[in-house]
Amino acid sequence: MTDIKAQIKEFRIGQKIRGLRQQKRLTLQELSDLTTLSKPLLSQIENEQVVPPLATLLKIAKGLKVGIHFFFEDESNRQGYVMTKREALPEFETVQRPIINDVSRPYVYHSLAQGMRHKHMEPFLVEFDTCSWDERLFFKHEGDEEFLYIVAGELDLHYNNEVIRLRAGDSIYYDSSQPHGWVAVGEEKAKAVAVLYTKD
Template sequence: MNEFRTEVKELQIGQKIRQLRQLRRMTLQDLSDTIELSKPLLSQIENDQVIPPLATLLRVAKGLRVPLQTFFEEEDNQQKCLVIRADDAKQMNRSPGHSGSPQPYFYHSLAYGKKHKHMEPFLVEFDPKQTDQSLPVSHAGEEFFYILEGQIELRHGKETYILNAGDSVYWDSNEPHRLRALGTQIAHGIAVLYPRN
């Protein structure tokens, strides 16, 4: 657990959010009102007490008028080709049950550190015990998901799709959508987000 907290702190997402908010002369209340997330939750995120889910991070990025990838970049990294070794993967976890986090899962940024990227790839892990109560989210952009193992249910708009290992899906993120694992097996997949501000 301590190792996990250390990895999360290395991402400094909370610090980046605070710096961008202060740069725009926004108070926590201003940001809270803009993106309709509670002030206490935003404070917890800024202090690295809560790891924001991707949908929440997208809302924060939109409220701060920055691309999602801002939170996964290193300031001085200008590499044209970035290799992420297995030991260097940055894991992020959404804790179940806190306000504003209806979809608990784990995700790893697969291109952490690459600056000025137009898409954001993640390795995602869904635990069926924790995703059962997930709620639909929507945000500007497009998403691609490839199922590595397990079985996933995607609800997109009014449609429901059952996806198995080897299946892939590409969707418009503006439509309300949610993903959850089915059965008892933990499911893994590769997600690529192309957010639009």
């Protein structure tokens, strides 16, 4: 089975970031300033040595002034739909959790609409690790909204000063420009379908 690194390479996310950055005549340092991400990290992402978590991709998208869907589009796809078969999804266990700001991200994600062009929503299947909350897991992205439906396990959403517990079957829609972060709680990992909506 292919893993998320193969997905990243298939859609040339690193190449797309570099190409768009160069097209906009931005240096790595300038993109670093726009995104608050380190120059070495951006270089590793562009060279596809690091799999960027969603929060990082969103920061890069904002810095480059594109929607997150830009990274998952296939311009050769002329169909009006894209279907993802269950057996096409990689096993979560094969995926390494990215480390950002010395903190391992407690989740991995798979795009559920890879290749679809010009979309405003980006759906993902996400698996969350059980771990202790760390303030460094907070992130936010201006102008976006998120919807999460819990498929299995339990999650704590840290949202501003609140902690919201969600169980399988629960869902939440929220403004993701506010500081937020997720951790699974209990004995099992949690899975959810997440949909990110990027306003034009």
